[in-house]
Structure formats: structure tokens, C-alpha cells
Amino acid sequence: MEKQFVDLLTEELKLQEVVAEEHTHHMNATLVDAKRLASQYQKEAEKCNAATETCEEAREQAEAALVKEKKITALWERQARQLGWQDA
Template sequence: MPAKCNDCSSSDPEIKEEMEKDRLALLSEEIVLQKLVANESLQRSKSLLTESGIVYTHYKREAEKCIAQVETCEDARERAEAELREELKVTALWEQRAREFGWSDSGKKRVQ
């Protein structure tokens, strides 16, 4: 049985050179793969960013519509309150005049 050589490549320059080539090829391949992974990750990030921008724009438009509708509703409520106040004033005035002419809440007419 031949003796085992622990470091055969160190004595043979051709083997050593071939081992270096394999190591460089592996490192080069690793760098290429890392670039591919990084580019794919970057592309996914860009795609997600674009999609999130579209979703943001959609929800922003919806929020603006909602705000406009709330403002319209609030304006209508304020107008309705003002009209109600005016109507209550007119009603109070007519009630006062009616009382002056003998009308009462009990349904009985006052005689003067």
C-alpha cells in the first residue's frame, strides 16, 4: 500500500495551479450568483415599491373623495341647523301672535 501524502498538491505545481483555478472558478461563480440574487431582490423591491405607490395613490384619491363628501355633509348640516333656527323663530313669533289673539296650548280659546 502506498504511503498517504497529506499535502500532495504542494509538491506538484500543476496540481496546485489546477486547485487554484478551481478555487477561483468557485469564487467567481459565487460572485455571479450573489449578483443574480441581489438583482432579483432589487427587482422585487422595485416592483413592490411601484405597486405600493399605485395603492397609495388609489387610497389617497379615495380619502380625498371621502373628505370632500364629509365637508359637503357638514355644510348641509350647518345649513339645516340655520334653517331650523329660523323656523323656530318664525314659529315662536306666530305662537306669540296666536296667544295675543286668545289661543292656548290646552286647545281652549281664551275669551277677552
Template sequence: MCGPGVLRCVLVLLILVLIGCIVGRPIFWHFGDNSHAQASCLSCDCDCDSENIFSAPLGFLNSSYSDCGKSDSEWNEELEKDAITLLSEELSLQKNVSEDGLKRTKALITDAKKSSSHYQKEAEKCNAGMETCEEARENAVAALTEERKLSALWEERARELGWKDERIIYS
């Protein structure tokens, strides 16, 4: 296996690579290729100059950047909405979602009640059939007992009159 020195070197190198990725990426990000940043931004149909947005002082953007996107009416409508309008839209959306969930829940409950009723009826049929079978079994046992008593009586009378049982009984 590896010695403790080799393991320690591997861990140090791994830590240095992770620190380099975490710290170095933001430093070199705006100097390098901005294709990732451009892919995530909305496209605008304006004459924005190619000047880097990060070079402007914080809070003060060039007028070309502040004018960017004004031609998109849908985007402008979203920007002009105030917080109360946005919150009311959010609440109405949540209300619609909860109403849909409630409708689905009610439908599932109705289906469950129908299934429960169906299975309850089937169970009642099964119980009635079991009771009928149990009564028939009890009647058959009673009839068999009565038949055995009657057979024993006739066999006893036959023996009194001289009849001998010639059957072979295996025990």
C-alpha cells in the first residue's frame, strides 16, 4: 500500500487544486471567454456596445446598458409591475395550485369510497355464502349422525334375528 507520506502529498495536491478552482475561477472569469455569461443572458435588439459591463463603476451603468431590452414589451410589462401586483399574482397562482390539488384529492377520495363500497358488498356476499355453507354442513352432520343411529339400530335388530357380519374389517 501507499505510505503516509504519499497519502499526505496527494491530499495536499488535491486541496491546492480545489482552492485554485474556487479562487481562480472568479479572478480569470471576466478576462477569458464570456460565452457562458452570454448564453445565460437574454438577447436584446438594441445597439449595446461591446464594452464589458464589469468595467463600469458599481451602481452606474452606461446609458446603452440601461436602454438595452426596452423594445421587448413583455419584458417591460414584467419590470413595471410593482411588488403588490407580483405578490397578488403569486398568491393567485398558489391558490390555483392548491385548488387543483384539492380537486385531485376529492376525486381520489371519491374513487376510494367507491372501491370501498364495492369491496364491502363483495365481503357481505362472501359472508352470506359462508353462512349458507356452514348451515348446510351443520345440516349434513346432523343428517349423518341421524343416519348412523338409524343404521346402528337396524344392525342391532338384524343381529338379534341371527344376521352375522361377514365383511372383513381391517384395523
């Protein structure tokens, strides 16, 4: 009777070990997937940041060009008015 009890406990421990190993394997696979996805998202975020910086630089250049163009337009308009030009 005692031998059967020991055998049952041994079998239970082996089953628990198998379950623990499967759980560990699943956790490791999940961790690898999570790291892969995190790396992929990081690369996408870096691309997005680079594109945002490029866009911001272009916006700043366009804004500077617009300010310059407005100054030139105001200068030409002032000269035209001095020469008698009037709005129609």
C-alpha cells in the first residue's frame, strides 16, 4: 500500500514537472514573440519620428519662404503705390 502511494506521488511529481516544462516553454515562446514585436514597433516608431522631423523641417522652410515672399510683395506693393498704382 505504501509503495502504491509512493508510486502515485512520483507519478504526480513527474506530471507536474511536465506541466511546468510546457508552461516554461510557452512563456519563453511568448517572450520571444513579445521581444520581436517590440523591436518591430520600435523600428516603426523610429521611421515615424524621422518622417515627422523631415516634415517639420519642410514646414519650417515653407514658413520662412512665405515670410520672405510676403516681405517682397509688400515692398513691390509699396513701390507701386508710390508710383500711383491703386486697387481696382
